[in-house]
Amino acid sequence: MEKTVERLALYRRLLKNQLRNGKTYIYSHQLAEISGYSAAIVRRDLMNIGYYGTPRHGYEIKALIECLDVFFDKPDVKNLILVGAGNLGRALIAYFTKDKSEYNLVAAFDSDPLKVNLKYNGCPCHSLEKIADVVADLKASVGIITVPAENAQSVADLMVKNRIKGILNFAPLSLNVPDSVYVENVDLALMLEKVLYFSVHRRQEETGKK
Amino acid sequence: MEKTVERLALYRRLLKNQLRNGKTYIYSHQLAEISGYSAAIVRRDLMNIGYYGTPRHGYEIKALIECLDVFFDKPDVKNLILVGAGNLGRALIAYFTKDKSEYNLVAAFDSDPLKVNLKYNGCPCHSLEKIADVVADLKASVGIITVPAENAQSVADLMVKNRIKGILNFAPLSLNVPDSVYVENVDLALMLEKVLYFSVHRRQEETGKK
DNA sequence: GCCTGTGAAGCTATTCACAGCT
DNA sequence: AGCTGTGAATAGCTTCACAGGC
Numbered sequence: 077m078e079k080t081v082e083r084l085a086l087y088r089r090l091l092k093n094q095l096r097n098g099k100t101y102i103y104s105h106q107l108a109e110i111s112g113y114s115a116a117i118v119r120r121d122l123m124n125i126g127y128y129g130t131p132r133h134g135y136e137i138k139a140l141i142e143c144l145d146v147f148f149d150k151p152d153v154k155n156l157i158l159v160g161a162g163n164l165g166r167a168l169i170a171y172f173t174k175d176k177s178e179y180n181l182v183a184a185f186d187s188d189p190l191k192v193n194l195k196y197n198g199c200p201c202h203s204l205e206k207i208a209d210v211v212a213d214l215k216a217s218v219g220i221i222t223v224p225a226e227n228a229q230s231v232a233d234l235m236v237k238n239r240i241k242g243i244l245n246f247a248p249l250s251l252n253v254p255d256s257v258y259v260e261n262v263d264l265a266l267m268l269e270k271v272l273y274f275s276v277h278r279r280q281e282e283t284g285k286k
Numbered sequence: 287m288e289k290t291v292e293r294l295a296l297y298r299r300l301l302k303n304q305l306r307n308g309k310t311y312i313y314s315h316q317l318a319e320i321s322g323y324s325a326a327i328v329r330r331d332l333m334n335i336g337y338y339g340t341p342r343h344g345y346e347i348k349a350l351i352e353c354l355d356v357f358f359d360k361p362d363v364k365n366l367i368l369v370g371a372g373n374l375g376r377a378l379i380a381y382f383t384k385d386k387s388e389y390n391l392v393a394a395f396d397s398d399p400l401k402v403n404l405k406y407n408g409c410p411c412h413s414l415e416k417i418a419d420v421v422a423d424l425k426a427s428v429g430i431i432t433v434p435a436e437n438a439q440s441v442a443d444l445m446v447k448n449r450i451k452g453i454l455n456f457a458p459l460s461l462n463v464p465d466s467v468y469v470e471n472v473d474l475a476l477m478l479e480k481v482l483y484f485s486v487h488r489r490q491e492e493t494g495k496k
Numbered sequence: 497g498c499c500t501g502t503g504a505a506g507c508t509a510t511t512c513a514c515a516g517c518t
Numbered sequence: 519a520g521c522t523g524t525g526a527a528t529a530g531c532t533t534c535a536c537a538g539g540c
């Protein structure tokens with residue numbers, strides 16, 4: 077189901093674009109085309125969330141988006157915090173607050189006193205000591221970690237202690253958290269290594285011992 | 287094999303740390319512990335690249351690193367370029383050039399004339415028109431795309447035309463490139479959506495209709 | 497004819513579990 | 519006793535291929 081969730085989020089974004097462009101119906105093979113996946117998997121994904129199209133017109137875009145919104149708990153608002161206002165952290169603040177972003181990045185934190193009390197793209201930066209108060213006040217439930225590896229585990233511990241339920245972690249190490257907290261790691265160096273590797277060793281070449 | 291490659295890159299990094307800390311041998315369950323994977327998968331991954339340990343001491347760290355270096359074509363140097371020196375692009379330049387980075391980010395490109403001819407962390411920023419010359423001169427083979435979605439496909443086309451063989455794409459769309467070019471997508475908004483989702487719907491809860 | 501929904505098949509990835517070594 | 523290497527089992531994901539509907 078994990079992969080399915082990733083794709084559904086993508087479908088939703090693409091469908092909103094289509095709607096904006098005036099389309100009202102879409103076939104699985106069209107959604108496949110723009111998403112880069114196969115038509116079969118598109119159909120199965122939609123089947124999994126219980127949305128049904130018709131052979132005549134395919135899927136009704138508006139209704140499907142609503143269905144996806146429900147799947148992603150649309151009426152709920154989940155507030156986000158970010159810890160580590162370095163280069164990457166500030167870039168992410170910009171990314172997640174830009175124009176009509178639907179994300180609620182409500183606060184950033186950094187240990188550097190020079191950054192504290194500044195605002196980045198309208199997002200206030202606090203001292204790390206304030207995390208308990210701010211998280212409780214703003215009812216944040218998801219955190220983004222962009223601190224150096226050395227500090228990441230202690231930041232994660234702080235987040236867990238303050239009832240953060242999901243973490244997007246950019247620090248290059250594996251965090252230790254209770255099972256009830258979901259962690260998604262984004263290890264930029266590893267992704268680059270992977271590209272470097274596959275830029276030479278194309279996927280499943282027929283030559284070679286296996 | 288794809289997942290295996292990702293883990294191997296991680297093992298290599300972790301093993302280098304261990305070596306720096308004076309360790310010389312490591313057991314599969316120890317590498318599992320620090321990497322966050324299972325001992326069984328660590329053993330199978332190492333088996334896949336043909337490195338063999340001994341029941342007595344486990345794996346010899348130094349020799350294993352060398353083996354991994356060969357696997358990742360160590361003697362070769364692959365030069366990188368980055369297109370799109372916005373917030374995220376500049377953060378990545380900083381990330382991939384910092385301290386003793388083993389990556390060779392040799393040039394950045396941007397269409398904004400104000401950025402052209404600047405240097406970011408020592409990395410020169412060129413006008414996009416120069417891409418053919420610079421890529422040929424510096425023999426870059428992998429590119430990072432951090433431009434807005436609207437421009438990403440044309441940047442990818444340019445890269446392909448200039449014999450780039452691997453792309454790390456941060457633009458939120460699926461790029462159209464020939465099969466011979468490897469693309470890894472990093473869609474930050476989707477990763478965040480995933481965390482938002484799983485922060486509420488924990489993975490395989492026993493409740494629910496299925 | 498061209499679409500959807502879906503059982504069944506096919507692949508890939510992971511874990512189990514244990515023989516064999518030291 | 520405690521480790522590795524690995525066949526076999528399991529789980530998870532994707533594609534095939536086709537019945538059924540308009």
